[in-house]
Amino acid sequence: MSSTSVTSVILGLLALGPRSGYEIKTTVDRSTRFFWAASYGQIYPELRPLERDALVPREDSPNGVRARRLYRLTDAGRDDFRRWLLGTETTEEVPDDNLLRFFFADTLPRDEALLPLEGRRLWHEALAARLREIDELPGDDPPFVDLVLRWGIAYSEWGA
Amino acid sequence: MSSTSVTSVILGLLALGPRSGYEIKTTVDRSTRFFWAASYGQIYPELRPLERDALVPREDSPNGVRARRLYRLTDAGRDDFRRWLLGTETTEEVPDDNLLRFFFADTLPRDEALLPLEGRRLWHEALAARLREIDELPGDDPPFVDLVLRWGIAYSEWGA
DNA sequence: TAGTGCATGTAATGCGTTACATGATTTC
DNA sequence: GAAATCATGTAACGCATTACATGCACTA
Numbered sequence: 176m177s178s179t180s181v182t183s184v185i186l187g188l189l190a191l192g193p194r195s196g197y198e199i200k201t202t203v204d205r206s207t208r209f210f211w212a213a214s215y216g217q218i219y220p221e222l223r224p225l226e227r228d229a230l231v232p233r234e235d236s237p238n239g240v241r242a243r244r245l246y247r248l249t250d251a252g253r254d255d256f257r258r259w260l261l262g263t264e265t266t267e268e269v270p271d272d273n274l275l276r277f278f279f280a281d282t283l284p285r286d287e288a289l290l291p292l293e294g295r296r297l298w299h300e301a302l303a304a305r306l307r308e309i310d311e312l313p314g315d316d317p318p319f320v321d322l323v324l325r326w327g328i329a330y331s332e333w334g335a
Numbered sequence: 336m337s338s339t340s341v342t343s344v345i346l347g348l349l350a351l352g353p354r355s356g357y358e359i360k361t362t363v364d365r366s367t368r369f370f371w372a373a374s375y376g377q378i379y380p381e382l383r384p385l386e387r388d389a390l391v392p393r394e395d396s397p398n399g400v401r402a403r404r405l406y407r408l409t410d411a412g413r414d415d416f417r418r419w420l421l422g423t424e425t426t427e428e429v430p431d432d433n434l435l436r437f438f439f440a441d442t443l444p445r446d447e448a449l450l451p452l453e454g455r456r457l458w459h460e461a462l463a464a465r466l467r468e469i470d471e472l473p474g475d476d477p478p479f480v481d482l483v484l485r486w487g488i489a490y491s492e493w494g495a
Numbered sequence: 496t497a498g499t500g501c502a503t504g505t506a507a508t509g510c511g512t513t514a515c516a517t518g519a520t521t522t523c
Numbered sequence: 524g525a526a527a528t529c530a531t532g533t534a535a536c537g538c539a540t541t542a543c544a545t546g547c548a549c550t551a
Contacts, residue, residue, distance in 0.1 A: 179538090195501095195502070195503090196502080196503065196504085197501065197502050197503075198502095209462070209466070212539095212540095213539090214539065214540055214541080215503080215504070215505090215540095216504095216505080216506095216538090216539065216540065216541085217538085217539065217540090219503065219504055219505085220504090220505085241501065241502070241547065241548065241549095242502075242503090242547080243501080243502055243503080244502090244503080302369070306369070339510095355529095355530075355531090356530080356531065356532090357529065357530050357531075358530095361529095372511095372512095373511090374511065374512055374513080375512095375531080375532070375533090376510090376511065376512065376513085376532090376533080376534095377510085377511065377512090379531065379532055379533085380532085380533085401519065401520060401521090401529065401530075402519080402530075402531090403529080403530060403531080404530090404531080
């Protein structure tokens with residue numbers, strides 16, 4: 176399975192309940208859009224290989240009369256998703272993966288649900304440390320440039 | 336002049352002092368990288384039209400012996416940059432422009448330097464309002480999805 | 496009955512990153 | 524004298540957005 180963010184998000188949304196491609200898109204637009212967006216051009220093509228890997232077998236189930244394809248997670252798919260969700264590959268730099276895991280934390284049982292949250296916190300701390308490092312070395316930065324750095328530091332620290 | 340972010344950033348860095356393409360890249364890597372990055376593939380090609388528009392006439396000035404092209408802002412370029420910096424086109428959704436204006440605020444005289452900061456605050460408030468709106472309508476979201484929304488709201492409110 | 500929303504998909508387009516080419520110069 | 528850094532640039536590639544094509548169904 177290809178491991179881009181789209182894959183994980185699709186799997187995650189299907190873990191919350193069966194959906195069509197169209198619904199995946201609208202859900203993303205309502206929820207993660209502010210930090211992570213997706214377009215039909217990503218979603219529909221990605222559904223194909225996911226079917227192939229037996230992760231999401233589709234059921235042609237017309238809702239009322241209108242034709243649409245509902246996708247549902249198989250156990251294998253649920254496992255794959257769980258593996259991603261509990262994964263901790265520190266994707267240094269980009270906050271996406273961290274936030275997305277955070278976002279899907281409630282698909283986990285109660286006693287594990289805090290792990291993604293913890294991962295996010297660790298990432299925040301790592302970022303804060305790196306920014307502080309930069310802030311302390313040369314010293315020839317104009318005031319506002321420095322302010323943005325401080326803002327970044329404060330922002331990271333606030334994530335705890 | 337094309338009005339992508341690269342343009343503004345190049346202009347902004349040159350407003351802080353003359354630089355070469357290489358130095359523009361390294362400066363960006365040290366400073367804005369965490370929220371806005373640029374590659375040679377963007378920087379060097381963009382320098383050409385900026386020259387054409389007489390914004391940044393280059394001077395072939397070997398530093399010591401090594402050949403490099405220093406770029407300096409013309410008055411016209413400074414004006415263009417100032418116009419962008421004080422601009423308030425609310426680029427709804429994407430925080431980049433806001434943060435970048437924030438970042439370059441110290442190229443402005445003291446009495447105007449707070450304007451970009453204010454712009455950033457307004458953007459934060461607008462975002463917070465929108466998230467709160469979303470948070471309040473349907474109500475069928477699982478707990479952590481809601482938590483992320485609340486996180487977004489808190490984050491936005493914190494920007495004040 | 497005209498317009499909007501549901502629904503699936505693909506092709507074109509745009510844009511940024513990665514990788515490469517090239518060469519001088521400092522540093523170890 | 525080898526490796527790292529300074530320095531400028533371009534071509535290929537990958538990937539996501541935009542726009543388009545298509546058609547049914549609900550609603551004003």
